[in-house]
Amino acid sequence: MTVTVPAGFAASGVHCGIRRSRPDLAVVRSLACATGAAMFTANRAAAAPVKVSREHLELAEPQAVVINSGTANAGTGVRGELAARATAAEAGRLLGLAAEEVLVLSTGVIGEPLPLDKVLPGLEKAVGALSPDGGPAAAEAILTTDTRTKQAVAEGPGFTVAGMAKGSGMIHPNLATMLAVVTTDYPLEPAAAWEFLRPAVGESFNSISVDGECSTNDAVVLLANGASGAARDDDTFAAALAEVCRELARQIVEDGEGATVVAEIAVTGAASEPEARAIARRIATSPLVKTALFGRDANWGRVLAAAGSAPYNGGYAHLDPDRVSLRYNGAPVLVRGTPQGLEPELDGPTCRIDLDLGLGDAQASYLTSDLSYDYVRINADYRT
């Protein structure tokens, strides 16, 4: 039951008509006074709702989130911004909140305006449908090309952390079209939400890639209302939050557009942590690595080539081909620069690629999916 599992939250998901026949409008609200934080896309062409939500976060603690699917309300100019503000204002009116206490998120096609004639009546329906059992309906209403809902729950001593997410394309670090809402009844101090959210996002949503794209709309929201009355245990809370974020991130990659395999790219022995990340990211986004994964063909030279061209500091991250070792599902194909003549088996829905650079102690890992015919089909046909 996802975001409504923690005490003191209600949610709903309804159909307001942006999309022809699928639910397209979700509301999540805290019933007790909440504190919260949100992280947004770094894209310079951030969507109108991102701009408006950023402003709202500076003015007030978030108490509710409104999410529509079907249109991203991005690239829509002044009209789009007014529509995002009107959405937050109307939701606030219906919920008895200030407009600034409402965050608005959108996902869908870029460049199409938000149809207020559908969203405003839809809000009345969605607010009327708010329920402590509404988590699954909300999780359904935020999907676009996703094939299934993404939900996760972690329990701590006396409290719960839960989350829902959407995203299967445009998935890449810096939150590329993925939206996630994480709720908890843990008693966070006001303003403390940021310090917990940032590291949790770094090692989850910012360490996955489906297609290397960075969306205009990505957002992760954390709402904490303390309704559990649990004692403070910040380490345990941080672990539960990280678990929910990692689990949602994994589900996003598993449901990556056209994905037939989930690969974990583990880079060790790098000269520095940023270089380890740059190399893991480069491999995780390489079309040649990803098509080879789809073909269940190790073709490991592509991993080496990608690793050798990882953008870092205006050049490429450090790599010495004579020190590199590479394993597929544990099978060594390259040991300190020397090919082993092995052809690893790559059956099954998961694959682990271990790249040891042999240069230092730094490491990083990424989850990625393969690049299949279906990815092309889905994205060549997205709007039709």
Place this chain on the structure above:
Amino acid sequence: MTVTVPAGFAASGVHCGIRRSRPDLAVVRSLACATGAAMFTANRAAAAPVKVSREHLELAEPQAVVINSGTANAGTGVRGELAARATAAEAGRLLGLAAEEVLVLSTGVIGEPLPLDKVLPGLEKAVGALSPDGGPAAAEAILTTDTRTKQAVAEGPGFTVAGMAKGSGMIHPNLATMLAVVTTDYPLEPAAAWEFLRPAVGESFNSISVDGECSTNDAVVLLANGASGAARDDDTFAAALAEVCRELARQIVEDGEGATVVAEIAVTGAASEPEARAIARRIATSPLVKTALFGRDANWGRVLAAAGSAPYNGGYAHLDPDRVSLRYNGAPVLVRGTPQGLEPELDGPTCRIDLDLGLGDAQASYLTSDLSYDYVRINADYRT
């Protein structure tokens, strides 16, 4: 007749057995004493032949180039390096040149060693076949997944510049698996070849992308032997060289793996030239833009999203969504941040996307191809 059109060059292409039934070994040599230059991949996992050729260029003026297809001789450790050295030494012996006067280039699968038992006898055959009519045979022998040869010729007053290239996948700036050999009978000063080659490559081979990959083996070689006896006219020579490089680069994109459309991404109004390039490159490598091109669906928001997330200086290049204008084949879909409600027609084999950032005077452009089912098919099956 490509690289043998300029006076004083001979070439050949033969089958030596690395590949089952296609020609796989090419030799180009200057018959008069030549000066030359070469630019190689920036990939840190550069192949053995790149390492060896770089060394040779520091020791001597290049007089001949040996190119094999079928294996990249990359990721092959010490054994690969010895094989590259043996190839240059044997070619030098057969051609009456020092080993250091021979450049060696390889293209094909990474991680497989160069089979000297085939290459050394093959060299004897290839040197025996050298002919002033051998350009097309050489252009054929260097291909891998290419569907056709890439050849270009430009005439100056009394001299000729000609080139051949290969490459259709792993194509990206910094020379990703593409090889090109450009010959000219123009009388270049020794050591001057670099200053002509660098800018010509920058605006041609380094401004195209098929899949954003950077190969371990890319190289562009320029050999100039002065055999035309033409008068020096450096500006005209530079223009002819640029024309040949641009033409070869265009042919590479047209023959991009699975390409059904060639798109020119022209970015203007950028805050700086590096940012213009970063944005053009980001759009040109975006899987979502490229699948939309395949679907002949403008879905222009994807261009905006890509432009807003162009890596630059540790962050993203400057872009203000309220100032951006975007045209497809001349049709304005977005004018200073406001969508125009237009749905541009995208039929035909070419597409031009003009993005005006409205920030400054800097500009850059890129050629790219679309991402189709065939790209996935070719790369999922490459080795089978």
